[in-house]
Amino acid sequence: MSPWVRSVRAALGRAYPRLVGSNRDRAWLFYDTVLPLLGSVALVYVYRSLGAPDHLVAYAIMGGAAMAFWMNVLWSMAAQFYWDKMAGNLELYMVVPCGLVPILLGMSLGGAVATLLRAGLIVAAGSLLFGVPLPVRDLGLFLAVFAVALVALYGLGVTFASAFLLWGREAWHTANLFMEPVFLLSGFYFPVRALGFWTAAAASLIPLTLALDALRQLMFGPLHPAFLPVHVELWLLVGLAAAFALAARASLRRMEHLARREGRLSLRF
């Protein structure tokens, strides 16, 4: 079997439990959809209690969908090797002939598609519950931004995964630390321009910042205070996707080497 075929088969094999296995258990679907939705509904009521217009309510619903993606990247990509270490799978991954990259690609593919389903449910439920219209002005561009953002986001997840390879208990706490601060910096629930240009520019290293801003421009037009023009944000996302792909590859090699050398690959606690 050629290395390419082996890698593709390994990636598809790793994607399978995320695509099929996670949907077999209805409880996962419930928790992955209802939990972010509950948080978003609470924030919708904050906007409603302040008499905010509908497009701000839609921001809170979109924030819930973005949160589903971020949680997936953080807990099921970045921290996945930590869970695998706990479960004893990591050693198995290390000795299989395909290497770690196809396994991470499979995790990304399966995670992205499964989360897409959940995010769609969150947006649909939120929009129906609160009667908020979610118009899309340029569907082609909207889909392009969304797709590139997903590639960049999961590239970031793979980069994180390599860093988490070294960690033990810190992994759990570090993943926790990347919750609210990231929701804040990426403007999950409000226009990111409110943070000021330079803070928003720094936060653009997280692909969701640019993606949310571009998608909101394509949905609400002049009502949304834009950070950068949509086309600029799309190209920046393309750049981030490429940069994270390269960074992930280099970081994975480096961290794997370090983890082997320091004997941390099978260190559970």
Next chain:
Amino acid sequence: MRTAWRTLRTAFWLGWQVESNWTDPLLFALYQVVRPLGGLLILLFMVRAAAGPAAGPALGFLVVGTAFWPAVVAGMQGMAWAVVGDREHWRTLRYVYTAPVSFRAYLVGRALALVASASAAVAVTLLFGWAVLGVPLRLELGELPYFLCAWATGVTGVLALGLATAAGVLCVSGEAWRMPEAVGAALYLVSGALFPVTVLPEPLRQVASALPVSWWLEALRRVWLPENSPQSFPWASDLQVLATLAVLVAAFAACGLLAFGLSERRARQLGILDRETGF
């Protein structure tokens, strides 16, 4: 009683070590305050997006709710996570359970350790709200007994909720670690943490009125905020708020203990008390 107290103290120490000794104290302190402050700033920018820079009394409501929320999460989720963590992660539940100590006291001690670690976040968020956001927070000397009474009763209520959640976790396998999160998210929505419960639709408002957390947050706001601030239960006097909180906490404590006892018995009968589910 003495054994229970000793168990509680030891469990508190253990909980504190589990929470804090993965890093140095400075980083741990930073870790404790970053998330709540991040949450508060999100709400601040939301308020500014909706109402402009003059957010008014709504900001004070948000600051107090956000400041005390980590204590709710710590007390309620801490107890359930102690069960899940000991069973699934550390795999020590069977040893703790078979030791000659009170399992309930052990869980209460573990949860109290989390409440203690969350109090730094409470203090820093209140300080940030007052000093940076200019929210007119106050704690007058005459209101200190009311505050202490509300705080102690509220923490007891949160522990009772935690006991009920832990009861559920004892009999749930695969998704046990997500159940406390789900309960926390539901409470976040209906307990008036971020907005007065009067904003909610009628059925959810009824649920909010039956939860000790809603009354606890209301009591804390009555102490910390000026009188013209928004309230979840504007018809109730300060004493009525405290009395309702006490009655609800007593009811929830009784229900929590009963639910935990039943759940514990069922888990033992089914032989799933220490069954790991990750494999």
